[in-house]
Every structure is written in C-alpha cells, then in structure tokens.
Amino acid sequence: MTKDHLVIFTPSGKRGNFANGTPVLTAARQLGVDLDSVCGGRGICSKCQITPSFGEFPKHGLTVAPDAVSQWNSVEERYKSKRGLIDGRRLGCQATIQGDLVIDVPPESQVHKQVVRKRAEARDIVMDPATRLYYVEVEEPDMHEPSGDLERLVKALQDQWGLRDVMGDLRTLQMLQPALRKGKWRVTCAVYQGEERVRPRIAHVWPGYYDGKIYGLAIDLGSTTIAAHLCDLADGTVIASSGIMNPQIRFGEDLMSRVSYAMMNPGGDREMTTSVRDAINLLVGQISAEALIDRELIMEAVFVANPVMHHLLLGIDPVELGQAPFALATSKSMTLWAKELDLDLHPDARIYFLPCIAGHVGADAAAVALSEAPNQSEDLVLVVDVGTNAEILLGNKTKVLACSSPTGPAFEGAQISSGQRAAPGAIEHVEINPDTKEPRFTVIGSDLWSDDPKFKEATLGTGITGICGSGIIEIVAEMRMAGLLDPSGIIGSAAQTGTGRCIPEGRTHSYVVWDGTAEGGPLITVTNLDIRAIQLAKAALYAGARLLMDKMQVDTVDRVVLAGAFGAHISPKHAMVLGMIPDCPIEKVTSAGNAAGTGARIALLNRAARREIETTVHDIHKIETAIEPRFQEHFLAASHIPNSADPFPLLNALVDLPDVSFNQGGDGAEGGGRRRRRRG
C-alpha cells in the first residue's frame, strides 16, 4: 500500500509499517514497544507521552517531514492547558502517523521503567509491580440479558486490556456498584497479578479515571528496628522512608531470648505477635503521615525478616527455631491479605513474604541475596548484613554459602550507653584527631561537621541525641586509631591518653564525645562496657565470615559488601579497623546500606525478582553456626581489636594502629605509652 509509513521507535529500535492515520499508541502496542497507558488510549491518563523527531536520520536512511505526524488536537490541547505538557511531547493515543516517523519514548512513558540505584555495582530495578491500574469502560446492565456488574467489568478488562479470568475480592464487590454508577460506567481498577498460576484479582475500584497513585511498602522487620520504604507502585520512587523500634525488645533483646520468652510464658508468642503488628501499624501511620497519603492507598507490602521475626509476625510460635534442628514452619514465599495479619493498609493489600533460606537464615538473608546477587558475581564476594543478627553470604556464580551470626543489638545502637536508633540527631560520622584526641562528628539530618560554625544552627531542630549503629562503629575505630583504646579493648585514662575527655567510670574509663549538659542536653560518652559490646558483636560477625571461608576453603575474599541497619551506611575503613571483616583491599569494600530493605524493595517493584529469589534460595547452601565447633574457636580468637601484629596486612598498610596497652584496673599511671608507626 502506498499509504504505509515506516515508523521507528527509540530507544528500543523497534520498527514497522503502519497505515496512514494509525495512532502512535496503537503502532507501539502492535510492535510490543514499552509505552505506558492506564486509560487505554482515551486521552485521559497522559501516560503515553511520546516525542516525534523530525529531519534527517541518515542512520535509518529516513527523512521525517514536519507533517509526518497529525496536527495537535483538542484532546491534547485540553490536556496541556490543564496539566501541562513538555514542548515537543504528544499524547501517543491522539497523535496519528501521517508519514515516515522516528518516535522517542521517554523513560517516564515506559511501563517497565528502570529505577536506577545509586551504587555503581548494583543493578537497576525494572518496574514490573504486581498491582497495576487499568481504566475501563463497562457495558451497562440490560434487564433482558442479565449479568452481574462484576462480570461485565471482568469482560471489559479482558476486551480492553487482555487480562484473562479476573476475579474480584469481596470488598471490590461491595464497592463496585456505586463506583460504576458514579463513574458513569467508567472505572479504574487496581488489579493484582502476583502469582503465576493464580487468577488476577481486582483489589480496588475507583469511579471514573483515578488520577491518584497507589503505593507499596518494603519492610525490613529486624529484631531491633523495623524499617520501611514507601514506594510509588507506578514508577518505583521512594516517597518516604521511616523506622521504628521493634517493641518486642521488651520480651528479649536478641532472638533467642524472645524464643525463650515464648517457651516460658504461655501465650507469650501471641503477645509478641500482637506487639509487632501494632508497631508495624504505627510505622505505617507514621510513614503515611510523612508522605501525606491515605494509608488505604497502600496496596502491597513486602516483608523481609529473620525466621523468628517472620514467624512471630505470621502468628507462628517460634519455639522450634530455638532448638535443633531449627525447623521452620514454612520456608517458602507467601502471599497473604493485609487483613490476615491485622495490618491497617488497604484491607485487600497483598503481603508478600520472601522465602527463608533455613532455620537461622531467613527472608532477610534472601533479600540481601536478591539485592547483592552473590550468585551472579564473577569474583568471590562476602556480604555481611549487620544487625542484631548478622546475615552473612559468601560466594560467586558457582556456589553461595550463607549463615547467620548472633551479633546482638550493639550495631544497631542498642545495649550501648548513648546508643540510639538511626534517626535525626544521632551521631553518624566521627573523626578523632590523633594528636589532640578531640572528636568532631556529624548527626543524621545535617551534613555539617560539629566544628563548623553553622553546625549549631543546622542541628537546632534535631539536637544531638545519641549515637547510631554506624556512628558507634566509627567512634570505636577512631578511638583505636587515635590511641585511646588498646587492642584488648581497654580505654586509657586521662593520664595515659593525655586528654581530659577520658574520664573515670567505676574501675574503667569512658571517652566523652559530646557534653551537652550545660544546655540541658545529654552527656554522650563511650564506656568501656560499650566497647565490650562492640567487641562481642564484631567477633561474632567475623567468626561467621571466617566459618564460611573455611567451608569454601579460602583464606581471602575478592570483595566485601557491608550492609547494615536502616538509614546508616557503614564506613568500610572503620569496619576494617574494628576487625569486623576479613582483610581486604579497602577499595574492594563497599557499603550497601540496608541491603535487606533494598531486596524487599526489588521484590515489591518487580514480580520476576520474586520468582528469581524463590529459585535462588534453593541453591544457597546454609551453614548452621550453632552446631559448628569452629565458630566458637573463631569467635574467641576474634574478640580483640586488630593491631599491627595481626594478620591484616592490607589493613595495616592502610592505617596506623597504635601499639598501646592500658592497664585495666589502675587509675592511669601505669601502662604502656604510645608509639606511632608511620608508613613510608
């Protein structure tokens, strides 16, 4: 036909011939070009914006004339005047093909948009959420051909969107009839299609074209903190992030003490279930308020958690996880309704739980595996997710091992005298001048250092309230580098260290980081007990990593990924100074933030990722630290903080670790002096 025109879409490069007058959206659909639309080409949603290009395209051997696309029409005009439209943009459902054309689909018009992650080595997330919006026009009822309103809606979804065999939730049925009539037989549906063999289900119906957004939550349910990201389910944007303490702490600080609580107290598991569900509801309220959204618009949530937290949230007594053989009730992924868990989201919100790897290696470890993908790594990577329980993965594309190590809550700022959750006002980054022994720091909520003249003004709103998990790691490492701390973990006295910041505290000493008492603020110190807690935690972490290395029969790893609690990135250098991780070139140690939370976010935004991790967990070989004698050996050996004599050549080449030694019992007169070793 002479009226056929060649149309090339960029960036996909897909091309085809189309009859004169074909709408661009229609052409895109026929070619399988990734061009979004919620309203199905009715000029309402504006999701199908495209940019026609004109002029010469020598690469394609094509000249695009100015009239190769139809004139700007009244629908586009109305849309532009009401909502605005970037110059050069057209609505793909209105603009028709009138000649050979090159058409660009901007990223925001793509259904399967990429959500770019900040870290260079992390893969991007391709948007493919389980819940999506569909606008449809529904046939009106006819007394002589009786059929339910739902059946005509289902038919419209099939005819207009190709969705097959859609079902309605009960609540959908309850809201359906008024919505159809209010919308004059036009409605927008939220349809959930999460599992492959399960029919899609309508989870909500809005009258007419619903111009708003729907949201999903990625929740990392930790023993000490619960962290949530609220995401836009259309483009993956993180709208708000928030965290809350896990109130189960009052039943026991670590996992085993909570399991004990359940064993010793009839109904104790139910108490803990109720308390964590309440806290999650509180967190949902908090994050919805922060984002100024209605919590009923949260249509999905993905949970990652260690097995004990996972079972307690589900209402399963965790008692079996407290004793060999540590049998999970289920290790598979699960999809439930929010109502089944008493969660105050959209009542029919779908809750997806990532699979668990084993009795001590949970859905949080699975989420870390999804985020960091050690099973796709060419080199041997060690991933440590630092929390009250550390999840440790070691492997590459041939094999991945995993274990969990009971570090305790110190790395999350708990069991630390001035510790606190990562929240505005918490000390996050610290430097101690090795000569003056004076500290400077930043707090969450401001980028300024404490010695900046504007610091006080900048932190007026938050104050300086305590030390968060990554802050405590930095302080202890800085104290060690500044010669305030000896390798056995003893803080020197004022006399030994030459700074009045080292003050007596019982038979030991504390280091004063910040004294706000003059202004009614806190006295923030690091005590020798704090140091002990960090030593125990880092020894457990290191022992777990070493155990996996033994099992893998390696002495070194190619790179290390440090993942940690919400809101705080762990400093690789400081982690190495503490001896948390095996010796490794510093440039090969990266900080991944909350990798478990990121894994939850990936599973929230991309259905294929759920299938991927459900498969991957089967290939991860799990090591049970609790029954490995070598774990205890490694743990005992790792409790001291490295010095220059330790087998950490790469660390020792990087930083000075003063060979100091302080007498624990005395008041500061005795004890070793301080020697600095300078590299050439």
Add this chain to the structure above:
Amino acid sequence: MTKDHLVIFTPSGKRGNFANGTPVLTAARQLGVDLDSVCGGRGICSKCQITPSFGEFPKHGLTVAPDAVSQWNSVEERYKSKRGLIDGRRLGCQATIQGDLVIDVPPESQVHKQVVRKRAEARDIVMDPATRLYYVEVEEPDMHEPSGDLERLVKALQDQWGLRDVMGDLRTLQMLQPALRKGKWRVTCAVYQGEERVRPRIAHVWPGYYDGKIYGLAIDLGSTTIAAHLCDLADGTVIASSGIMNPQIRFGEDLMSRVSYAMMNPGGDREMTTSVRDAINLLVGQISAEALIDRELIMEAVFVANPVMHHLLLGIDPVELGQAPFALATSKSMTLWAKELDLDLHPDARIYFLPCIAGHVGADAAAVALSEAPNQSEDLVLVVDVGTNAEILLGNKTKVLACSSPTGPAFEGAQISSGQRAAPGAIEHVEINPDTKEPRFTVIGSDLWSDDPKFKEATLGTGITGICGSGIIEIVAEMRMAGLLDPSGIIGSAAQTGTGRCIPEGRTHSYVVWDGTAEGGPLITVTNLDIRAIQLAKAALYAGARLLMDKMQVDTVDRVVLAGAFGAHISPKHAMVLGMIPDCPIEKVTSAGNAAGTGARIALLNRAARREIETTVHDIHKIETAIEPRFQEHFLAASHIPNSADPFPLLNALVDLPDVSFNQGGDGAEGGGRRRRRRG
C-alpha cells in the same frame, strides 16, 4: 506368572490379575475401584472394609477357595477388639490376595457413596465433597537439608495421596508445628479442593490419626426463615436440621421493603448485613448444640438465597436490586472464607455461594434447578418454590424459563394472625369435616391427630402454638371444601355456616381452629385478614406460573413440583384447591420439601454439582415479572379461590368445591346457602 490371581470386585465388576500377596486395597487402587481410605493403607482408619466371597461363581467361571485371602492378622484383630468389625469383613489394606478372589465393596466403604433421597423421582447424591481428610506420615526435619515443616507435609500429601501443589492456609501454618510433633510426624489434614484451577489448600491439621468427623452446612437463607442442614462430609448424612427467623424482618417484611430501608437509611444495608450474620451465627450455635459437635469442625458451608439476601449477607448494598434494570453486583458463584463473612465456623471454612440467575431470580432458584433439574426433564415440569418470594421454573430438557414472584411471607406463617415458623407445636396438617365443620389436626413433633386420645399426652412437650406455612394452606383449602369460605374469600358467619366455630371479628368472621385458653394456651383462629393474605400470595404465585406458561406458549403443564419452606411439605391437593398452581392431574403434583435447601446440600456434597449449576444457570431464560404487564393481569384474575365454574376441570373432578357466597358486611342472616355437588 503362575502366582497371578484373578480378582473381581463387586458391585463395580472391575477385574484384574495380581501377584500373590498384593493387599486388596492396592489392587482396588490399581483398578480404580471406589474403595475409601483416610490412613492410606496403614490399618488405622478402617474405611477400606471389604467382604471376600467364597465358593462357586459360575457367572465368572470362578471358584474361590477359603484360603484365597490371607489369614486374619493382628492389625485386624486389634481393630475388631477395639472398634468391632462385621463378621466376614476384612480390612482391605491388611488382607492380601492368595488366590482367585471375588471381593465386595460395601456401600459405606465407597468414597463416592450415594446419598439416597427419599422421593422416588429425585436423583441420588454421589458423595464427592470439596473437603476431605488425609492421613500422612511426614519426614522429620534435617538441619543439613533445611526445609519447612509445611514443605515436607506438602511432599507427603503428594507422595502418599497424589495431591499436587497443595498450599497451607495461614492458620494451618500456625497449628502445624505442634501438631506434627504431638502426632510424632503423623498428622491428618483436611484438604479443600473445591475449584478446578485453584491449588488444593490445607484447612486444618490434627496430630496423628484424626478419628472424628468434619461437617458441612447447607443453608437456605430466606427472607423470612433461615434453614440449615448440618451434614457429615464423609457420608452425607444429615446430622441435624434447624431453622431460625431472619431478623431482618424488623427492617421490612418483604424484599422490596428491605431494599427501601437500605435506600432511606444511611448505613441501613450494613445494619441488615450485621443482623443476618448474627442470626446465622446463632443458628450455627443452635444446630451444633443439637448435634453435640464443636462448631469449629464445620469446614464448609453452602449458601443459597434470593439476590437481596445474597447481597446483604455479602455486605453489598442491595439498592440496585430495587430498581430496573435490577443489576446484580455479581451473578457468578463465589467461594469465600468464613472469616470474610464474620461467620463462626472453622475460621478457614470455605463458603460457597451458588450463582444467581438474574436480578430477581437468585441462587435459591439456581438451587431449586439443581435439586429438581427441570433442564433434564423429558416432560414439561413446573417447579414452584414457595417462600416470601416464590421462585418459579418451567421447562424441560429443551428450554427452561424462570421468574420470581413477590408472594409475601404468608406462606411462611408470617402476616398470619396465628402464624408461626415451622417448629414443634405448629399445626401442620388439618382436616375439616364438611358435615360437622369440626377440625382435626396434627402438630409438628407428633404424628397423632388431635382427635386421638393420646394426642394430648403426645404434645405435652410442645403444646399447640400456632399454624405453620403449610398448615395455613391446608386450613384455608379445608375451609373452602367444608363450605366455610366462599370463592371470593369471605368466611361465613355462624348462622351461614351452621357452626359456632365461626365467630365475629369486627365486620368479618374468624374460624376457631383450637381454643387452648382454658389451659392458658392460645386461641388459634383463621381471620378473614389471614384469608386475604393467602389470596394475595397465591395469586402472585399463580400469576408467575401463568406468565411462564404464556412465554412457553403452553396452556397446561405435564407435572408440578411444589417446593416450600423448611420442615413442611406442601399438600398437593390443598395447593390445588387454593388455586396456587395451574390445573394438573393430582398424581402429577408432588411436594419436594425445601428444594432450595436440597440444592444447597447437593452442592455441599458434590463438587461436580457446583460446576453443573454454574453451567446450567446460563441456559435458564429469566422473565422479569416486574415489567411484564401480563403478570398484573394474571395476578388480578387469580385472587379468588376456585369454584366449580372455574377452568380447573382436573381439580373439579377431584374435590367438591361448594358454591357458597357470604355477605361480607352482615351478621349472618343473609347470604347464599350451601349446595354440595357430588360426583357420580
């Protein structure tokens, strides 16, 4: 092989050759013989009882030697001593084949047992419920091969029962671990497999072999009464039947007044939803108490209801059903969890709703169609289900029409001065002597007539409390035949009728059926207002039936099935005398009891019946009475009670209908006398 033996199973006639020593159960399974087992051949459940036959079988050319089956073994001995076993019976999993054999499978050992219905023309129900019990032995957990307890249970169900891809409800997960350990890795599961494309789900887990029963409820939710049958899900036995008034009556006696209530009162629909759910819970409590069972053992319920009741139970505002085009929210069948409807059964009990036919012809009509199967009838059958709304079906295997007619609650004993629900003490059958005008009657709970000397003693427990729906039909018809009532529906005075039982009541007369006031009991009368209510109701019923006959272009039907409210069978003769149904040979009029409830019971006990009715409803052509002018014409023409001049030749040939006429206003002096017409 010389060791092969020929085995013939009866009654199926299935036969095959089996190696010496093969257990009978194994042979039966290989041949597809319908032999039950819950424990899977472990000698626990005794469901696989069979009877070997010995001697000559000339029909099969076979001689069965006494040693053709293995010796009685210790498992059978133990079972017999503990539980008893009928002589000659063996356990199919223990008895092995030692020679050529003829083996009878008694009905109670068949999975797909037949539940025989009382009426000759009704088909039997073949047992194939959606929820069944399976006993399994589960692998113990192994720390080195971590897998969840659920996954090992699912594997056991697949390996031992061939159930594929089973899922667990959340509650199953919550109870699973203790059950497995208490049962020493042996559990009994209730598995629900109701829908074809949906994976089976474990709804309950019992430790060890569960020796009890599981139950299902078939519930007919009517406008005036709610009737329930509690059934054993293994053999279909009706364990208990019970009924309760629908408390929604306080919001309006008929459907349209309830819809109006919802329209006029914000939240009125929710009020009615709550009230009916509460009533159902009360009914469940009542029926469980009567049957002495735990209500949590009720694992399924099937509901049938008219569209307004259906929507209100589901929590859907019925407002659209009150105005053309009478659009249903959904017409399809549905499966929900008991919890979604706030029903206090097993929390994961599945609730199945039959499909609706149209906006005024609901799941109750579908249930009647399932029970009475007009679509499979060779002759033209009229099925009328008498309730507050009558469901009427007319058709044969070529075509079925359906409509619904607003008869009002009179046929259920409501709006009748001495009316009551069908319950012990209610007058059910009545005869009036045409010469003495004296009545005699029976009450529900006793078979004795009231003129029997032992009647008083027999009814001491119940008393005589009122008149139920089928009782009122009989009384009015008997009054008409005894000349106490003229064709226009006026009760004669004492002077006109010659009996002191006709007493003045305002400007009309009432007939005294029973005077219990001397003993503190009720005065049970039929008032002229009662007669009016019955006239209106029967006219609506007749008009609906006539309308369908018009649409079918017929003047007569081959047979009539009368279905009615719970617990009371309608007398065909009396229904005909009242003019409820078209003229028909009396032997072709049968009473089917609560056909809607029976349809619910069929759907409860047989999964295929659910699929069948889901298909059948599409082929039923629905007539909307509300917009048919001819319905009004028929209604007006049908309000009087037949006399000998009416076009009911078959009726007139059957009974005497005295040509009396009473003056409505007077005190009895005037008015026509009485003439009896005798047949030769």
